[in-house]
Amino acid sequence: MNILLIGSGGREHALGWALANSSLVTAIYAAPGNAGIADVATLADLDVSDHAAVIAFCKEKAIDYVIVGPEVPLVDGIVDDLSAAGIKAFGPSKAAAQLEGSKAFTKGVCDDANIPTAAYGRFTERDAALAYVKAQGAPIVIKADGLAAGKGVVVAMTEKEALDAVEDCFNGQFGSAGAEVVVEEFLTGEEASFFVLVDGTHCLPLATAQDHKRAFDGDEGPNTGGMGAYSPAPVMTDEITERTMKEIIEPAVAEMARRGIPFKGVLFAGLMISEAGPKLIEFNTRFGDPECQVLMMRLKDDLLPLLMASTDGTLDKISARWHDEVALTVVMAAEGYPGSYQKGTEIRGLETAGTEDGVQIFHAGTKASDGKILANGGRVLNVTARGKTVREARDRAYAAIAKIDWPEGFCRSDIAWRALARDA
Numbered sequence: 143m144n145i146l147l148i149g150s151g152g153r154e155h156a157l158g159w160a161l162a163n164s165s166l167v168t169a170i171y172a173a174p175g176n177a178g179i180a181d182v183a184t185l186a187d188l189d190v191s192d193h194a195a196v197i198a199f200c201k202e203k204a205i206d207y208v209i210v211g212p213e214v215p216l217v218d219g220i221v222d223d224l225s226a227a228g229i230k231a232f233g234p235s236k237a238a239a240q241l242e243g244s245k246a247f248t249k250g251v252c253d254d255a256n257i258p259t260a261a262y263g264r265f266t267e268r269d270a271a272l273a274y275v276k277a278q279g280a281p282i283v284i285k286a287d288g289l290a291a292g293k294g295v296v297v298a299m300t301e302k303e304a305l306d307a308v309e310d311c312f313n314g315q316f317g318s319a320g321a322e323v324v325v326e327e328f329l330t331g332e333e334a335s336f337f338v339l340v341d342g343t344h345c346l347p348l349a350t351a352q353d354h355k356r357a358f359d360g361d362e363g364p365n366t367g368g369m370g371a372y373s374p375a376p377v378m379t380d381e382i383t384e385r386t387m388k389e390i391i392e393p394a395v396a397e398m399a400r401r402g403i404p405f406k407g408v409l410f411a412g413l414m415i416s417e418a419g420p421k422l423i424e425f426n427t428r429f430g431d432p433e434c435q436v437l438m439m440r441l442k443d444d445l446l447p448l449l450m451a452s453t454d455g456t457l458d459k460i461s462a463r464w465h466d467e468v469a470l471t472v473v474m475a476a477e478g479y480p481g482s483y484q485k486g487t488e489i490r491g492l493e494t495a496g497t498e499d500g501v502q503i504f505h506a507g508t509k510a511s512d513g514k515i516l517a518n519g520g521r522v523l524n525v526t527a528r529g530k531t532v533r534e535a536r537d538r539a540y541a542a543i544a545k546i547d548w549p550e551g552f553c554r555s556d557i558a559w560r561a562l563a564r565d566a
Contacts, residue, residue: 143446144204147172147183148190148220149211152473152506152524153431156438157211158182159502160445167446171203177515178505190215193223200229207232209449213428216407217243217289232449234427237403241394242427245324246287252422255393259422260327260414268312271323275304281328286311288319293480295365297328329423331416332560334375335433336383338391338411339448342404344457345391346448349440349464350378351433352560357480359556366480367521370557372470372532373436376564377415386413386420394425406452432471435504435524439469470535470558471526472543473506474551479520489515489522490547498542500528500535522551532561 143166147158155178161167162182172179173188173196188199191214200208208224208231210216219236233239240247252259260283265271275282284307286294294316298304304325311320333355337348352375357363378386390411398405410426410433429437438445442463451460476483489508492515496503504526507519525542529535536558543553 143206144168145170145446146186146196146200146203146205146208147175147179147211148196148208148215150174150176150179151211151431152504152521153429153434154211155179155182155504155506156435156524157209157429157445159504160438160441161209164444164446166444171205173199176505176518177508177510178503180510190220191218193220196220197224197227197229200224200227205229207446207450209233211428213239213242213289213426216427230453232453233407234405235403238398238405238407239427241398241405241409241425243289244287245285245424246322248425249324251394251397255397257390257393257422258420260329262324262326265323265325266321268308271308271312271325272305274325275301275308278325278327280304283326283328284308284311285324285326286316286320287322287324288316290316290319291367293365294319297365329414329416329421331414332377333423334378334413334415335371335430336378336386336391336411336413337429337433337437338387338409339452339457340395340405340407340409341452341455341457342399342406343395343455345387345395346451346457346460346462347383347387347391348408348462349373349437350375350383351430351436352377353430353433354554354557359554364480366475368430368432369473369475369554370471371430371432371436372468372535372558372561373433373440374468376561382415382420386411390420390422408452431506432473432524435471435526436469439502439526439528440465440467465528467528467530468532468535469526469528470532470539471504471524472539472553472557473521474523474525474543474546474548474553475521476517476519477550477552483520484550485516485518487517487548487550489517489551491545495525495542495545498527498538498545500538501542502526503542517548517550532558536562
């Protein structure tokens with residue numbers, strides 16, 4: 143089969159790496175890809191927001207299946223347009239992708255399906271939102287309704303911080319994404335990431351993971367797109383996993399079908415686990431980044447049939463097996479991220495670092511130029527390792543990082559601290 147992989151981050155490199163090991167794959171193209179993805183796919187200089195151009199490319203290259211990595215093309219309806227052109231694609235329709243594209247939409251689904259989630263208010267008027275924040279007090283969570291590149295959520299620990307976040311939304315900091323604001327109760331507990339393949343009716347749970355959103359050690363600093371992850375997440379016990387399926391995933395899938403917009407693709411539930419059980423923080427409609435990297439390192443089976451079963455409605459006839467080992471990834475980011483940062487700095491030592499036992503380096507924001515690898519984004523590398531224990535996987539990842547020569551980069555030094563604390 144000829145595959146087109148859409149995206150340019152570490153998630154897409156991990157998906158491409160897994161697909162390259164599939165006996166069903168003849169050729170992989172990636173649009174636009176990055177310097178690391180070029181090792182497993184032919185890069186295509188395509189504007190993925192131009193759906194007509196993507197369709198023309200698929201016809202020219204006899205693409206059998208398109209796998210959409212990021213959320214923006216999904217919310218923009220690329221799967222609908224590909225399907226209308228007779229091209230099979232992995233991911234939800236534009237209507238179903240509202241589960242990520244609109245936090246207010248998701249809250250409505252939670253209300254109708256009785257899904258446990260944070261108490262909230264929805265606002266299209268600044269003064270009403272400010273009054274709600276003052277009435278509720280802090281800590282509290284402010285969310286721009288739409289997509290904001292992972293930066294539209296503020297966990298405000300003070301009332302002033304919350305009021306400033308509301309002002310930012312209505313002042314246009316997040317563009318149209320902030321035209322509506324969701325203000326949520328601050329949930330306490332331990333966060334986890336839970337992934338399920340869905341074919342509109344059937345659900346196939348995948349491995350669990352835990353992400354690290356804050357920029358700096360000790361979960362300090364601003365929220366980011368994710369600074370590291372590991373799998374499995376110890377907090378996701380068999381009991382919590384079963385409750386998540388019964389109380390959150392299955393009701394959401396049933397409600398989407400009831401609304402006439404069945405969900406197909408991967409449903410990513412961001413969860414808060416407390417003594418009372420799991421609560422939904424948010425839904426995403428694609429693989430997490432960097433969680434996808436650790437999932438692909440643990441997946442035993444061929445990825446392609448799993449994805450195709452989601453598209454074809456046959457998930458009840460397939461299963462997924464996982465390595466017992468722990469997988470862990472550390473994100474190396476450009477200094478200044480998630481704020482302003484410099485592009486074009488050279489990264490050395492990647493080949494040497496990649497020889498560490500059990501290590502795979504996924505590129506997230508890189509480009510090749512004159513034989514050099516240059517940083518080309520905020521999150522730049524995902525140094526990923528597998529090991530028999532969390533500590534072994536972590537030691538391998540950081541040993542590889544020590545061999546990377548990139549003075550303009552930084553990473554957290556405490557990835558998986560919660561899991562290590564459990565073992566102490």
